[in-house]
Amino acid sequence: MHKSDIEFYNSYFAGLERCRLEQNFRLLDEEPFYHGRICIDTAKGPLDFEVLLPEDYPFGEAHFYCRTIKGYNHQNLTATETLGGNACLNTPFVDHLHTRLSLDVEKLYQWIEDLYINETRQEYEYPAFKTQGKAHLLFSETANDLTPDRFRENLYGTMTYTVLNQRLTSNGKAETYTLLAQQLGGKESSWSKAYKGGDLYQGVWVFVAKEPVVRHRLKMDSWEQLRDLLPSSFSDFFLDFCKKSARYMLGPDGLREYFLLALGYAIPTLDNKQEVHWDLLLVPVKDFRRRELKRRPKYIKNLTEPLLWDGTTNSSYQRFFGRGMLSKALVSKNILIIGAGAIGSSLSELLVRGGLTKLTLSDSDTVEPGNVCRSKLTFKHTNIAKVLNLRLSLLDISPFVDIETIAAIQPTSPKGRYYENTASVLNQFDLIFDCSADNQVLQMLSYGNVISPIVSLSITNKARHLLCLSSWDSPRLIEMKSRLLDWLKADHYPTFKPGTGCWHFTFEASYPEINALLNKALNNINTSTLNGQKPETFILSAETNSSISKLSFIKYQQPELGLKLKVSSATVETVLANSDSFFPNEYGGLLMGSYSDDFSEALVFDVILPSKFKSSPTSFVPDTDELNKKLNKYGKEHDSGVEYLGEWHSHPKGSGQYSPQDFASLKKVAEAGSVAVANPLLLIASGYKGEMQLSFYVFSKNKLYKFSPYN
The missing domain is CATH 3.10.110 (Ubiquitin Conjugating Enzyme)
Structure with a gap:
């Protein structure tokens, strides 16, 4: 071979x-x-x-x-x-x-x-050079940082840095240090508070007029070549810094034989602006020992040794998250996540990896071994507060996120003595994600005193469905959740018990099952904020044989009656598909759903379709016996949570205006003692095949009122 x-x-x-x-x-x-x-x-x-x-x-x-x-x-x-x-x-x-x-x-x-x-000019490329492999400096610079005044007065100064990590050799000695620059180029770093702490070491920075290359992209390799680039007074400044070096912590053990010198210069950005790039030079301490400097000053400009370059990386927020940042409208918010379990821990990591900078975590529980298999919590931190465990993991991911923790937000009601204080705490946030799976928390968040927007995320048993409830379109979160669970025929309370003893019941679902739904849910939320919209209420289904993969709601309102209407996307799709299928003849069926407890909102989940009927281009007459049987069967399957709300039919090639027969039919329904709905709905699908429009009406006070869509 x-x-x-x-x-x-x-x-x-x-x-x-x-x-x-x-x-x-x-x-x-x-x-x-x-x-x-x-x-x-x-x-x-x-x-x-x-x-x-x-x-x-x-x-x-x-x-x-x-x-x-x-x-x-x-x-x-x-x-x-x-x-x-x-x-x-x-x-x-x-x-x-x-x-x-x-x-x-x-x-x-x-x-x-x-x-x-041809030496064709291409996009900017960093100069080529060999690194010493002893240090790698991370800094943060953007075009916005290079203001006209930034280096007008000072072309050099002192910087500080911390050690992010160190790579060890086989015998345990430090081989390469990764460093985080602070106060580099006279600018405060953009790292989070957690990364600004720790032992601070000192070095020197200098800004030069052009990049330190000798030809093409080949970097200078001697002090003689670099000398003319340095400001004339920099040598005196560096000498003074060296004389005072005993006052400073110059570096960790493996770097104390060097002064760190960051050399900055302007480079072009992809959008034709300029930003500062910093290179790192290791200056041997032996050349500037304090005892010898007092007797015989030595200037950096007179050095003749080779330049010792080492690695640097611009790790600005834009570069850090440039490959996959979430919507700025989402990650710029001050977010509270209630519940640090299976959903809350994964959600927090997704947000942090997407660029979130302000996060508060709330959970009163400690980590139990059984929590680990389907969450972002770790076994190493068993019996530690969940929020502290999660905070450590999240800080390891991003140097730009500030994370606070609250041991617990105790659910309470307006008659509780701590309610006003609790509401005040909650209202400090731009957005609250409730991932607690606690109906008491959800009920508390449903009260009007909590004005911060809320998104509640929960899953049904075995992660068959994920419910996303948004206070922007569903202020009564607990009631909406109950109505959705009724329609899904899902358990309202968890039933899984992980072992003998006194346990709180929980839901049963694996890590991939939960996150398959959660990832899709956050993607939907992110997409809505990208488009300048508010997150909406929706349901995601993991069942392959389900008629829906995502169920959202189209919103309507009737201002005269102060009534709102939400119609599931599945209902709209079914109505349009059947209207087209039977075109040019009329077709119709029943609307199924429920009214809110105070009758301020109607929710249409589903339709019942007849298989026996008579129809023509101007009439539709279903077999009432068959429809009643289907209605009774539907009611038994969904208990009392979903009921008859009204009727729908199509007007092929017609308008959305109801006919006298339509009015008479709905009036008869409203006055019938055997029907539990006093304000039945009417939906008319009108127009041509593939172009049907929907018109919704409600019967009230012997009159039909038309709904109008709203966002």
Whole structure:
């Protein structure tokens, strides 16, 4: 196999246009690569390349190290100086040797033409340099931070930094420190309070007029090259800093032999603005020992040693969350999550990973081992307060979120002595997510004194459904939940008991079952805020044989009567589909749902459709005996939570105006003693196939009142 590969590589490169095979390919003994040398003729002269191809190529990446040129765009430096810079080609994987190699070579020739011969200007690329691997500085900079006045008075100063983590060697010694910059470039960092704490170490920063490169993208490698970039008075400042170094904690154990110097300069952004980028220099302490400086001053501008560069990364909020930030209208809110269990813990992580910056967690429970399997809580923190456990996990995710905890928000009512204080606490938040699965909490949140918007998230047993209740369109949260559960024929209270002993009952559902619904629910909430809308009440179904995957509600109102109407999306879809199916004849059925306890809102969940009827383009007469049987069966299946609310039928090619017969029919229903609804509804689907419009009416005081849609 190796022999045939070697023969192929030799013949392939020897046959390339403008290419000479300078050294035949062979399989290296010490590394799993084939190595050869080629020379490509260009308009600017020949380019020599060391070629390394993985032993299992086309898997892996082909490497073309140019020994002739350095510092060009998309040319990475390597640890071995003799190899030169590696051309960054980034070709797609194809599991065919000749095809993959042809793609790589075609990209190499294009790289030579565009970036070496023509030096085509592309998007900004950071200068190439070798790092020491001792420190990596994270900072936060955006275009908004580079104001005209920022460096007008001070081009240098002191900075502080903390240690985020350290990578250890096999013998336990620190190998690389990851550092968080604070007060860099005279600007307060944007890290959260948790990341501004800890041991603070001091370093120095300086802002220069241009990036420290000698040619193309190749970074300066000596102090002589850097000298002219530094402000004239910086050497004196740095000398003074070194003389006072005994006052400072200069670094953790593994970095105390260096002063940290952050070198900043302006670079272009993707939207044609400018922001500051910071590079990190390690300045050996031995060159500036305080005892020697008192006797003989030494200036940084006079150093002759090589520059010791190390790694940095701009970790601004925009870059941190740029790949998947949630709606700014959502994550900019001050959010309270009540309940840190299966739903609340996962929701909090989703929000934090999406860019949330202000979060408060509330839960009175401690972590039990049985909590861990379906939540974001950890076994290591068993018997610790859930909110403290969760806070630690969330802070590990984002350096931009400030998290407060409240041990518990005790449910109470307006007649309770602590109710006003509780309502005052709740009203401090821009948005409250209730994930407690506690009806007492939901009832408390339903009272009018709590004016903060509320979204309640709960699941039914075995995670068959997720209920999202929004106070924006359902202020009576507890009543809405009850009506939805009745319609779903779901248990109102959990029934699962995890073991013997005295337990609170809970619902039964696995982690993936819960989060499959929760992820979709948050996506719906996020989409609504992206579109400038308020989160709505909806139901999600996990059942594959369910007629709905998501059930939302279309809202109507009748201002004269002060009556609101919510119609499920499933009802609308069924009415429209059947009106189209029987077009051009009329068709209809019954509306099923319920009125709120105070009769201020009607909720239509479903329809009953007859299979026996007579219809024409101008009439529809169902078989009443069959409809009554279906109605009785429906009532038994849904107990008393869902009942007959009215009727619907279509007006093919007609208008949404009700007829005298429609009025007479609804009046008869309202006056019938056998019917439990005093204000029946009428729905008319009118128009042409595929273009039907819905008109809703309610019968009240011997009159039909029309509803109008609202958001």
